[in-house]
Amino acid sequence: METDKLLDIYTRILRIRRFEEEVGKLFAQGQLPGFVHLYIGEEAVGAGVCAALRDDDYIVSTHRGHGHVLAKGGDMNRMMAELFGKRDGYCKGKGGSMHIADFSIGMLGACGIVGGGIPVAVGAALSAKTRGADQVAVTFFGDGAANEGSFHESLNLASALKLPVIFVCENNQYGEFTPATSAMNIKDIALRAQGYGIPGVIVDGTDAIAMYDAAQEAVARARRGEGPTLIEAKTHRRGGHAEGEDAFLAGQQYLLPEERDAMRRNDPLLKLHDYIVERKLVALETLEMLDQEIGQAVADAVAFARASEEPDETILFADRWA
Amino acid sequence: MPRKTYIAAIQAALAEELRHDPSVILIGEDVRIGVFAGTRGLHAEFGDARIIDTPISELGVAGAGIGAAATGLRPVVDLMFGTFLYLAFDQIANQAAAMRYMFGGQTKVPVTFMVQNGGGIGAGPHHSQAVHPFFMHLPLIKVVMPSTPYDVKGLLKAAIRDDNPVIFLNHLSLGGQRGDVPDDEYLIPLGKADIKRAGRDVTIVCAGLMVHHALKAATKLAAQGIEAEVIDLRTLKPWDEETVLASVARTGRCVVVDESYPVCGGASEWAACISEKAWDHLTAPVQRVSSAHVPIPFSPVLEKMVIPQPANIVAAVHRVVAQPEPERI
Numbered sequence: 286m287e288t289d290k291l292l293d294i295y296t297r298i299l300r301i302r303r304f305e306e307e308v309g310k311l312f313a314q315g316q317l318p319g320f321v322h323l324y325i326g327e328e329a330v331g332a333g334v335c336a337a338l339r340d341d342d343y344i345v346s347t348h349r350g351h352g353h354v355l356a357k358g359g360d361m362n363r364m365m366a367e368l369f370g371k372r373d374g375y376c377k378g379k380g381g382s383m384h385i386a387d388f389s390i391g392m393l394g395a396c397g398i399v400g401g402g403i404p405v406a407v408g409a410a411l412s413a414k415t416r417g418a419d420q421v422a423v424t425f426f427g428d429g430a431a432n433e434g435s436f437h438e439s440l441n442l443a444s445a446l447k448l449p450v451i452f453v454c455e456n457n458q459y460g461e462f463t464p465a466t467s468a469m470n471i472k473d474i475a476l477r478a479q480g481y482g483i484p485g486v487i488v489d490g491t492d493a494i495a496m497y498d499a500a501q502e503a504v505a506r507a508r509r510g511e512g513p514t515l516i517e518a519k520t521h522r523r524g525g526h527a528e529g530e531d532a533f534l535a536g537q538q539y540l541l542p543e544e545r546d547a548m549r550r551n552d553p554l555l556k557l558h559d560y561i562v563e564r565k566l567v568a569l570e571t572l573e574m575l576d577q578e579i580g581q582a583v584a585d586a587v588a589f590a591r592a593s594e595e596p597d598e599t600i601l602f603a604d605r606w607a
Numbered sequence: 608m609p610r611k612t613y614i615a616a617i618q619a620a621l622a623e624e625l626r627h628d629p630s631v632i633l634i635g636e637d638v639r640i641g642v643f644a645g646t647r648g649l650h651a652e653f654g655d656a657r658i659i660d661t662p663i664s665e666l667g668v669a670g671a672g673i674g675a676a677a678t679g680l681r682p683v684v685d686l687m688f689g690t691f692l693y694l695a696f697d698q699i700a701n702q703a704a705a706m707r708y709m710f711g712g713q714t715k716v717p718v719t720f721m722v723q724n725g726g727g728i729g730a731g732p733h734h735s736q737a738v739h740p741f742f743m744h745l746p747l748i749k750v751v752m753p754s755t756p757y758d759v760k761g762l763l764k765a766a767i768r769d770d771n772p773v774i775f776l777n778h779l780s781l782g783g784q785r786g787d788v789p790d791d792e793y794l795i796p797l798g799k800a801d802i803k804r805a806g807r808d809v810t811i812v813c814a815g816l817m818v819h820h821a822l823k824a825a826t827k828l829a830a831q832g833i834e835a836e837v838i839d840l841r842t843l844k845p846w847d848e849e850t851v852l853a854s855v856a857r858t859g860r861c862v863v864v865d866e867s868y869p870v871c872g873g874a875s876e877w878a879a880c881i882s883e884k885a886w887d888h889l890t891a892p893v894q895r896v897s898s899a900h901v902p903i904p905f906s907p908v909l910e911k912m913v914i915p916q917p918a919n920i921v922a923a924v925h926r927v928v929a930q931p932e933p934e935r936i
């Protein structure tokens with residue numbers, strides 16, 4: 286892989302990591318309303334996949350969506366302002382963490398309904414195909430979402446119509462506090478692709494390069510008009526399901542000890558960092574400088590969000606009828 | 608009498624019914640851990656066979672609850688948020704709400720769907736709608752919306768024992784409310800309202816979280832010399848017309864408050880019925896207070912503008928009380 290591309294993917298991952306760390310802190314300090322689900326530990330999936338997309342390609346996201354927005358090139362200021370519920374946020378404060386969208390970069394929205402975004406991506410792909418555009422649509426969703434009816438209907442529909450969709454299942458092995466192993470009797474969700482007559486690929490979701498390669502292949506296939514692919518990214522959520530969950534779990538444990546170890550060993554950021562450094566592809570100082578720049582951008586985003594005003598009644602009643 | 612939270616009262620009701628009747632099962636996503644704590648601790652006592660964690664598959668789980676109910680069980684299906692009922696809607700509308708009737712009375716469907724309904728916690732558009740009018744609209748389904756720890760226990764037990772499908776709507780904002788909850792067994796009959804505050808000047812009809820907003824409004828109104836009667840419907844369908852109409856006959860004025868939308872919302876139904884049946888007693892048109900007709904926005908500032916607040920109820924009462932008495936000839 287070219288070093289530029291590698292650095293591009295690394296930058297996407299780092300932007301997500303630093304942004305999410307800050308969001309975690311802000312939430313812990315009680316500064317953010319609502320629910321927040323962090324993408325820490327899963328960055329390589331969004332970053333690797335989005336690095337294989339064009340700017341005019343589409344993505345549809347989930348409740349754990351901050352990383353997808355950033356991976357597609359989203360603006361930190363407007364994201365942070367949205368998390369604060371402020372009027373300069375992406376959705377003017379009306380969407381919040383689970384509903385960030387940026388249509389200008391093909392980011393068609395996060396989604397509070399598990400599995401709710403999958404059919405929307407199929408629709409975006411149908412739109413592209415009908416218009417004769419060679420855009421593709423990616424839908425990210427969890428292992429838990431793979432048990433929703435929308436998953437089944439969408440894969441079959443996209444397969445039957447040969448639509449340019451890439452179904453990216455982020456298998457972090459839990460849906461809330463239920464392990465995937467007790468929610469399904471297969472280990473690999475990719476197996477399900479067979480039932481729809483489409484390729485199903487298993488990828489190490491903590492390996493950004495592998496994610497990029499798998500996405501490239503699926504994207505190329507979709508652009509050639511050969512239809513959808515299901516990519517299963519095996520990954521880990523390093524935090525919990527939602528920020529602040531310790532308070533309501535009240536001491537109840539659900540993480541398996543071996544899971545904690547696997548997570549520590551498989552940090553997608555450290556993995557890519559080490560890969561780059563060991564091969565001396567980019568100078569360490571360059572990486573450190575990048576980290577500083579991103580840190581500053583995150584701090585700026587928080588300042589931007591704080592300075593933004595609360596939305597008002599005009600905003601409340603705007604955006605109803607087209 | 609022991610003091611309990613609303614959540615603890617839910618736990619108590621579920622535990623009592625699971626003990627009382629071996630055909631009761633609890634099924635849903637993360638019911639062992641108990642995301643909202645209402646189902647927490649039950650697994651330890653009742654085990655895997657009766658406390659069943661499911662995949663995230665609302666349509667399938669709801670349908671399984673219905674099928675199990677039609678064949679001898681009495682399932683409680685926990686679907687977490689009211690808006691997740693939308694995913695299960697087909698099974699509820701086309702099966703639960705029809706089976707007994709369309710199969711000529713061959714079966715009954717004693718299933719209870721339990722969710723957190725409504726907003727106010729900054730959870731955003733996909734988690735905050737009050738969905739009950741969809742289910743009020745359907746035939747053969749009961750809809751229950753408790754407002755206090757005492758009520759939630761008695762109503763949930765009654766809902767589980769009821770031989771019909773019941774949508775049981777808790778409210779996240781009420782989870783921490785404390786109140787007197789007897790440890791002894793008691794049931795609150797479905798379809799029976801409760802006068803939470805007596806008053807002679809105006810009748811406020813409401814349920815769930817709105818009861819608390821109405822009581823706050825009533826306190827403010829009392830300071831202005833207006834005595835409001837606050838009727839907690841408890842059950843939205845079938846609802847207690849008798850209690851409401853009797854109250855309106857006394858007060859001559861009525862404000863109906865509901866967290867759902869103004870178009871075909873809960874308040875629409877009650878207001879229409881009261882206007883129809885209490886016309887001769889009314890000295891002012893019935894006023895509705897509902898949520899603004901938009902998706903529930905994330906921003907807490909906006910959300911507060913959308914969902915009825917005590918001040919909106921006070922304003923509505925002023926509208927009916929300002930009406931002059933009609934001249935009697």
Ligand SMILES: Cc1ncc(C[n+]2csc(CCOP(=O)(O)OP(=O)(O)O)c2C)c(N)n1
Binds near residue numbers: 349427431459526636
């Ligand atoms: C339809 C629906 N059901 C349930 C929920 C509650 N919920 C939110 S996130 C979540 C777990 C989703 O698991 P998964 O799809 O694996 O995504 P992950 O959180 O692991 O990224 C659940 C059950 C929801 N938001 N929407």
Ligand SMILES: [Mg+2]
Binds near residue numbers: 427429455458
């Ligand atoms: Mg998961």
